Amino acid sequence: MTLVLVPSGALGLGFDSKALAAGLDHKPDIIAIDGGSTDSGPFYLGSGSSKYSRSATKEEWRELMIARNALGVPLVIGTCGTCGADACVDWMLEITAELAQELGQHLKVALLYSSQPSKRIKEALVQGRIADLSPALQICDAVVDSCSNIVALAGAEQIQAALDTGADIVLAGRTTDTAIIAALPLARSDHAGGAWHGAKIAECGALCTTRPRSGVIAVEFDDAGFTVFPLAKDARCTAHTVSAHMLYENADPFILHEPGGHLDVSQAGYEEVRDNRVRVSGSRWVTSDTYTVKLEGARIAGYQTLVMAMLRDRSYVEAAATWAGDIERRVRTQLQDHMGLNSGDFDLELRLIGQNATLGEYETLNQVPVEVGVMAIVTAQTQALADEIAKALNPFLLHHPLTEDEELPTFAFPFSPAEISRGPIYEFCLNHVMVLDDPMEAFRLETVDLPHG
């Protein structure tokens, strides 16, 4: 039997402190929390940085470090700093070291690094150890070299190795969302299907309860399955809230792939038991023939500059698409005439907010809105070029008339300068798995004692 306390879906998202205190009363064997995923897009992996503020991360981590110290059990975070690149593990270590000093705690910290040198991926390519996932993306040495960061998703084995060091705190790079929760129950020989299924249900914290924003839940794993329960006052787990979470962010509601196998929940049963708990059994773990880890990679896809203009004049709102199309044609001609730029040298889009900015070509409604926000998006191979093109757009967005004979119109610019330089934009460019002979061969494990020196 293993009790895992999950304070929330991600460090930095916030949790109910009273619920955390209630969770500690149950004497969990481990506290496990996620630090991120690809959910927020490619920038964080591409740049190797965190989505959440350092101050929010530090204050929540302080509460968890105090809770861990009171219980004397391990505290584990997976996918440090949103993306789990090595730089983000070091960022969490820096925060942990500051807190150890401030709280007067003496700690052994295990660091599990998931970043992949491009050389290792290229060798694996030659050895036929890289396989496509669906949808298949092209992979070759040039693609690997173009990535600013590549991470492999650690599974339960690597987290177990980190726990086996006897560390008080494990700071892990990229892991699967579930591995940090499933690792200890699996190490203690709890039911494997139950361990992975319970981990999937718990990975977003209280999202599997009737009070999703309260954060804290606990899962009790045993030799036949698991029981999940909420810790916030008035929160409940129901058969519906728990089983529905298996659908969340999951393309297939029955199967979940993990390093070393897959979880099959097609025969799982959900039963409401005492105290707002839900008991789950019948989940199956299927071991695979080869041990694979998923890869994630992101690379720079260009540099971007935005210009915003607002149309409120009724005649312009009604003709916004025509107006925008006309501007686009004129500015493209001007860029060719003045700078010798062809359409392949840059990307320009005037996205009309209020018309179809969200759904694009799939939008089915066609209504005249009160106003239209014109978001001009310029992407080019350098920031200087993107800025220059955006500046060429500026007079058109400010004054372009629909007809030749009208008095020069002026539209609303919300900002000065009008151009917003966004810096590099990134794109995900890997959707592959890598075969490993030993789960640790693509990961690096270190330990440090805090406070330093």
Place this chain on the structure above:
Amino acid sequence: MAKLGEIAARVRSKNAGPFWITVDVFCGTTAVFERLEAGFPTARAAELLGQQGDALKRFSLPELNVIKFSFVRPEVQGSRRDRDMHGAQWAILLAEAEID
């Protein structure tokens, strides 16, 4: 005639990793589940979501009264032409569909 989103208890969509979007239709009752199983064919959903042939996966979960659709997103999450990082607005395309 009524809109799917008015009949169902909830329609939501979400990214499932950077390359997929999944739409969950929570029917709420067995009666609504059966009505949508019969009256909202996969081909209709595929057309609304811009999916060709059998590219749209459909999962029917009668014990939950849920119908789930998953598809490869036309633009990779967060890439230049992606408009909706978390894919959360795609659900609207099904919710606003008229059902007999």
